[in-house]
Amino acid sequence: MAAVVSIGLVALTGCSGKDEARQRGAGGPPAVVTTTVLAPAPWSDSIEALGTAVARESLVITAKVSETVAQVRFESGQSVTAGQVLVTLSDRAEVGGLNEAAAAYRAAQSLLERQQGLAKRQLIAASQLDVQRAARDAAKGRLDQLRAQVSDRVITAPFDGVLGLRQVSTGSLVTPGTVITTLDDVSSIKLDFTVPER
Template identity: 55%
Template sequence: MTPFPRSKFTKSTFLLACALCATLSACGRDQAAAANNRDARGGGNAPVAVTTTIVRASDFSDALTAIGTARARESVTVTAKVSEIVQQVHFDSGDEVGKGAVLVTLSGQQQQAALRQAEAAAKEAQQLLDRQDALAKQQLIATSQLDTQRAARDQANAQAAQVRAQISDRTIRAPFGGVLGIRQVSPGALVTPGTVIATLDDLSRVYVDFPMPEGELAQLAQGQRVYGRAAAYPGTAFDGVVSTIDTRIDPTTRSVNVRADFPNPDHRLRPGMLINVDLRHGERNALLLPEISVVQVGERTFVYRVGNDGTVQQVDVKVGTRRDGRAEILDGVKAGDRVIVDGTGKLRPGAKIADAANARTATR
């Protein structure tokens, strides 16, 4: 009897075993993929971890937005009226001064001498007028002579007043109370008319001027609440009111200029700042959801609502105004519905969710 070749038997058995293992492995992968597909369609048992919220009604108002520029309530560049040497500077950069405070004194020696001369002439003219008046009462001089002396007295007084005005021009005062900017002059410097000494701004209140479209004119009124935001103070809203609406529409831009008045006791708002303005009106009760919960796919807008059986339902909604991370829902859901906020990218209709009972409130 011829023995069976050992080497051929071993090789054939080994090849058969490898083929069987490959087949079993492929079947396992197919079954796992099918299971994963069932889970993605909601047919599996593994729930999807999400965050939910309850739809609630809250006070809400429409808002008109614009960009404006802050201006000081009063603002001026302090300059000299005459050409003269700076004798003394009475302020430092950034000082807060009151109305009438002396800022700079200019040299005025010639004017002081001229004033003494003019006052002496006015005093002499008055004394002469008094003597002639006494003589006129005794009818010792003509009335016309008395009138001539009275005119001379008035002329001397006017000359003295003119010199006093020239001296006053050499004392530069604050026209109103406010905060001074950076000092631009020093003692001994020669200033001329128009030389900038410093800026002066009343920062107790600021105005913000901003344009609004002509079509929104009917929505504007004096006294409306305005909220302003500046890049320098993220997260801070400044409260103001509409103080003035311009009487004219710009024919080029078809917009109207609006001025809002903002209290500024801490001087955080500065002239020239860019201010984002929200002008709110028409407060009403509305259903609100976090904007992140609203899904936009093409022309469809929908949310994922949690049904009574704990599965996900895809519901088309109609969205109104969006503001501050919230969206107004006009149609599609009602108060009390539970809507998924976070995790919508992993959901399919009919999927099961985890921790759906830990809902949080939709509005602040």
Template identity: 55%
Template sequence: MPHASVSRPGFRACCAALLLLVLAACGSEGGAGGGGGGGAPAAVVTTTTVGIRPFNDRIRALGTVKAREAVEVTAKVSEIVERVHFDSGDVVAAGAPLVTLSGEQQRAALAAARATAEEADRMLQRQQELAARQLIARATLDSQRATRDSALAQVRQIEANLGDRVIRAPFAGVLGVRQVSPGALITPGTVVATLDDLSSVHVDFPVPEAHLANVALGQRITGTSTAWQGRGFEGTVSNVGSRVDPTSRAFSVRADFANPEHMLRPGMLLEIELERAERQALLVPEIAVVQVGRESFVYRVTPDSTVEQVPVTIGSRAVGMAEILSGIQPGDRIVVDGTGKLRHGSAIVEAADADSGGTEETTEG
């Protein structure tokens, strides 16, 4: 049988027609799958509408505990320790004797001064009787009265000097470690022990000047310490500093804490939380705020379902929410979840809508 012959030009025309049919079919399928557009697919995100809500945030700071009264008990004179009346850690009352110093010389001098004063007083009485009968001059009586008064003053001076030989607690409190022993020679300024009044303590802490209007006397605060995990200590603001530090731009606040169990000790670090009064604020979830360097911004949804990058100013933060001071307005819709895959102008679709659409498509298929 003779073979059919096909001309080369005809063969090329058939191949070209077949290639065009294949490309047309591929283009049709791509258009159907791309949703009618050739750009990047819409990002699936979660959005929310921002609005004004009640906000109750807190100011946080660090402070060091100080005793209500604190002093290093020292000696006034140089003398030998005769007796120590306390042990380390004792709780003492105001005026309680702590250390007695040797005072033999002072006691002997006091006895002599009292004897001199008694003799001067007897002499004054005799001269008063003589003066009443006008047997001595008035000047002689006045001179004897001055002698008697001088002797009494000498007695009081020696008694005061002898009183310095007993070191007493200036106020009620808890004593620290005992630093002297009987027989030791102490001099003025030698520390006998520390004394702290721990019935109440206070904490001084800095607060940024931006919060000056939010701090007032009597305001309640809460303090926590690593020494007492899970325990909060309630206090009140007792003083607000009259000056703002020009370097740190902060002012000092003092808070008082009742301390009946002596759990708070001087020198402890306390984390302070100062509760501010409830106010109305424009709030957004913290995860909606994107931080790049020192700048913060959010993605605001536009009417055509794209997003725009909007710089915002952040105020306080509390309980997963951030206060917005400027940048967006109440009623704006912003992206909460999915910000990591967005750029300015990106198309978006709500996660709930995407899930619903996917389910319907599967059902129809």
């Protein structure tokens, strides 16, 4: 009986130690916990880099012919639209030749029409009609050539944009390739730069 009592005491003593440890843990100070509330916030990161801005289109405006400048119709840095006249070159000789060529073409066309009427009635040879048709075509070619020469003396903006520095003045002599100004389409700008790695 003495052995049974001592085993019971040992069992009670072992259980009482676990209960004491549980009671001490439950009764100790609480653990410290830090919390943070998450919310969306703006974030930005900036990088400084050197780059080159390039216009969407860029063009050097030059003369096509050798002639003196009759009128300059723009200023440096001016915004222009496609087709706007920038410079007119002297064209008196070409306009005179154009008027003469137009009169020659009208006369050749009129003579051809009369000869076509005569050819229908077989009053002239077909070869004579062919000669007059060739003369009319030559007059038309000369007229078109002079129209192109007059057109080359009016320099216009090929697209909308901003002009650069004016390189000519009224009375200046320009030759083919003479720079008149530059034109940049700045409706959108291309930016070329490198971004450094971090």
